[in-house]
Amino acid sequence: xxxxxxxxxxxxxxALSSGSLSDIVFMLLFFFMVTTQLRETENKVIVxxxxxxxxxxxxxxxxxxxxxxxTPTRTYQAQYGTDARIQLNDSxxxxxxxxxxxxxxxxxxxxxxxGLMTTVIRADEDTRMGxxxxxxxxxxxxxxxxxxxxARKAE
Amino acid sequence: xxxKKTPAINSSSTADIAFLLLCYFLMTTxxxxxxxxxxxxxxxxxxxxxLEDQKVNRRNIIVVKINSADRLLAGSxxxxxxxxxxxxxxxxxxxxxxxxxPEKTMTDIEGFGQYPVSKGVISLQNDRGTSxxxxxxxxxxxxxAVNEIRDDFALKNYGKPFLTLNEEQxxxxxxxxxxxxxxxxxKDVTKK
Numbered sequence: 001x002x003x004x005x006x007x008x009x010x011x012x013x014x015a016l017s018s019g020s021l022s023d024i025v026f027m028l029l030f031f032f033m034v035t036t037q038l039r040e041t042e043n044k045v046i047v048x049x050x051x052x053x054x055x056x057x058x059x060x061x062x063x064x065x066x067x068x069x070x071t072p073t074r075t076y077q078a079q080y081g082t083d084a085r086i087q088l089n090d091s092x093x094x095x096x097x098x099x100x101x102x103x104x105x106x107x108x109x110x111x112x113x114x115g116l117m118t119t120v121i122r123a124d125e126d127t128r129m130g131x132x133x134x135x136x137x138x139x140x141x142x143x144x145x146x147x148x149x150x151a152r153k154a155e
Numbered sequence: 156x157x158x159k160k161t162p163a164i165n166s167s168s169t170a171d172i173a174f175l176l177l178c179y180f181l182m183t184t185x186x187x188x189x190x191x192x193x194x195x196x197x198x199x200x201x202x203x204x205x206l207e208d209q210k211v212n213r214r215n216i217i218v219v220k221i222n223s224a225d226r227l228l229a230g231s232x233x234x235x236x237x238x239x240x241x242x243x244x245x246x247x248x249x250x251x252x253x254x255x256x257p258e259k260t261m262t263d264i265e266g267f268g269q270y271p272v273s274k275g276v277i278s279l280q281n282d283r284g285t286s287x288x289x290x291x292x293x294x295x296x297x298x299x300a301v302n303e304i305r306d307d308f309a310l311k312n313y314g315k316p317f318l319t320l321n322e323e324q325x326x327x328x329x330x331x332x333x334x335x336x337x338x339x340x341x342k343d344v345t346k347k
Contacts, residue, residue: 018167025173029180036184050288052295054302055190120191123287130283132290136338140199150191151291 045070045087050125052151065105070124084127095134102142118146215257215274217246223284243300247275267327276335301334
């Protein structure tokens with residue numbers, strides 16, 4: 001009691017130090033930097049992933065290349081129609097371009113990692129299997145055999 | 156006594172700067188929720204190779220077909236997707252050693268010993284008009300069947316579910332219960 005109830009009891013309350021506020025925000029910042037990843041490409045197709053209960057996590061994200069399949073977004077519908085299209089990197093492509101895409105992806109990896117390359121198929125749930133079968137056949141021809149069907153985890 | 160101590164730098168704005176950075180990262184990044192089903196495609200057959208090499212005994216194969224209306228045919232009977240898992244489980248385990256279900260071969264598994272490994276192969280065929288959703292749902296059921304059998308194996312031999320086993324035990328379990336899902340050459344399932 002004597003410690004706090006001294007003679008300077010009536011002095012004004014010191015201002016709250018806001019110096020640590022920045023530390024807190026920085027901590028938040030680091031949290032988001034670690035848990036999220038940079039969006040590399042802009043999505044030009046609408047992808048609503050199908051649900052599955054037995055999903056596994058994708059390992060080695062750095063070794064995966066993405067093939068997006070779905071209906072073009074609103075802005076591109078006038079140009080590309082509403083049929084399911086393939087998007088590689090940042091543009092609409094056809095099945096024949098997959099070969100070059102895979103070759104380029106392979107080239108950018110180190111020799112040791114090439115065997116571990118995974119092709120992630122990110123397709124919309126309403127896509128017909130025809131286009132996906134074509135993609136799969138093309139991947140087999142390029143011998144990119146590890147594939148990963150992306151899906152949402154069902155509760 | 157002439158000099159007083161230097162006044163502290165006002166640090167209240169560092170929080171704002173950090174907030175700006177935070178907002179930047181929130182806008183440009185995505186949460187990594189990358190889940191899915193991992194698969195291995197069969198290599199392209201060698202054109203010089205004779206087709207006879209791929210002969211698989213009839214009893215060792217179960218054909219799962221999905222037509223363009225997303226209807227399912229497993230073995231030779233049409234069924235609902237909810238029945239598929241049990242059908243596949245029965246096919247892979249063959250508990251009564253039915254001569255119409257896959258045979259088992261005693262295989263020596265390193266670190267475990269002899270185990271009758273089923274030779275069953277699930278062949279998945281789909282039509283060009285099948286929806287991706289139905290395809291993934293079927294794939295999911297097949298994986299679920301295999302996972303459940305692996306879980307049974309793990310519980311029986313190690314007393315723990317498959318996912319809590321250590322790496323070596325998981326390898327043994329995977330060898331004892333292989334996941335043989337073959338995605339056949341595309342062909343039209345629906346006859347016009």
